[in-house]
Amino acid sequence: MTLKYRCCLFDFDGTIADTGEGIRKSVAYSLGKMGRPALGEATLSRFIGPPLHDSYMEYCGMTDDEAETAIKYYRERYVDVGLYESYLYPGIAALLRALREAGAYVAIASAKPQFMLERLAEYYDIRAHLDVIVGVGLSRHAADKRDLILRALPEGMNPADACMVGDRRFDIEAARALGLGAIGADYGYGLPGELAKAGANAVFDSVEALSKYLLGEGTPSTSG
Numbered sequence: 001m002t003l004k005y006r007c008c009l010f011d012f013d014g015t016i017a018d019t020g021e022g023i024r025k026s027v028a029y030s031l032g033k034m035g036r037p038a039l040g041e042a043t044l045s046r047f048i049g050p051p052l053h054d055s056y057m058e059y060c061g062m063t064d065d066e067a068e069t070a071i072k073y074y075r076e077r078y079v080d081v082g083l084y085e086s087y088l089y090p091g092i093a094a095l096l097r098a099l100r101e102a103g104a105y106v107a108i109a110s111a112k113p114q115f116m117l118e119r120l121a122e123y124y125d126i127r128a129h130l131d132v133i134v135g136v137g138l139s140r141h142a143a144d145k146r147d148l149i150l151r152a153l154p155e156g157m158n159p160a161d162a163c164m165v166g167d168r169r170f171d172i173e174a175a176r177a178l179g180l181g182a183i184g185a186d187y188g189y190g191l192p193g194e195l196a197k198a199g200a201n202a203v204f205d206s207v208e209a210l211s212k213y214l215l216g217e218g219t220p221s222t223s224g
Contacts, residue, residue, distance in 0.1 A: 002216035003102050004163070005181055009152050011166035012110035012117060012135075013049050014188030016092055017124070022082030023048050030073035036060060048189045049168045051111050051136075083116060088124050089187065091207035096129035098215055107132045109152040109164065111145065145174035165210070169198035185210065 013019045024044040031038060039059065047055045052074060056067035099106050107130060110117055114135035121127040134152040136143050149164055163181030164171055167188025175182035176199050184195030184203035195203045204210040211217075 003099070003104050004214050004216055005104065005161060007105040007107075007154065007157050007162035008099055008214060009107050009109045009149060009162065009164045009180075010096075011049070011164070011168070011171050011185070011188075012108055012112050012120075014167035014190070015089075015165055015171075015185045016108065016126075017086050017088050017120065018188075019086040020045060020048050020189065022078060022085030025085065026074045026078035026082040029077045030070045031060070033073040033076075034066075034070060045189055049111070049166075050170060079116075083120065084123065086120070088126070089207050091211060093124070093126050093129070095207060095211040095214065096126055098211070100129050100131075102215065105131050105154050105157070105162075107134065107152040109134045109145070109148040111136055111143070111148065111170075113138055145170045146178055149174055149178055149180065163201075163214075165214075167195070169194050172198035172200045183210070183213075 010016050013023070024041065024047070027044055027047050028038060043059055046059055052071050053067045056062045056070045057064070060070070062070060096106055108117060108121070112135050114133070114137065117133050117135040118127075121130060121133060131154070132152055134148050136148070153159075153162060159179035163183050164175035165183040165185055166172065166175075167185040167190045169190065172182040172184060172195055182198075182200045184190070184200035186195055186203050186205045187207065202213060204213065
């Protein structure tokens with residue numbers, strides 16, 4: 001086995017786990033509490049991955065303060081219920097374990113709140129396969145994805161020896177800007193062609209194909 005990268009960073013929503021059900025239901029709950037019109041399933045799915053604050057403003061036309069109120073209502077449901085309306089993508093736990101056993105540095109770099117990531121990592125029993133988990137606090141504005149990646153990278157790591165795996169253009173664009181390998185998880189919540197258009201070095205439509213690539217056993221796909 002020859003690892004493709006010595007350091008592998010992963011997004012969480014849509015890459016490590018399918019968290020869609022809990023996020024969609026919690027966004028719908030928040031809109032109901034505010035007396036806002038309901039959104040369709042496709043639009044609700046756009047909330048998966050990017051910072052919530054930005055999504056409420058973009059897809060609901062909310063002001064800054066209104067978006068903050070919506071997040072408060074969202075968390076009323078999400079923290080105790082929606083967080084667990086999710087599941088690991090099949091094969092992800094095995095991939096994380098195999099990477100660590102092969103000597104790779106493995107981390108999560110996500111715009112999801114830190115305490116939620118920590119709680120889910122324990123809940124899904126993958127914490128032992130991770131060197132570090134980097135998320136955001138509960139402040140109004142989430143950190144830039146590039147900042148999250150920089151915090152997750154081990155000191156002295158050559159960016160060329162590291163990759164960022166994610167399902168949205170934000171992951172790919174940030175990785176490219178920092179000189180990391182930009183790997184697309186096309187089984188997540190990106191729009192058709194989004195990852196390739198963002199400049200992904202490789203795009204995979206399954207965890208199985210992604211695993212073979214990162215573990216040095218397969219070749220990249222250019223689908224997207």
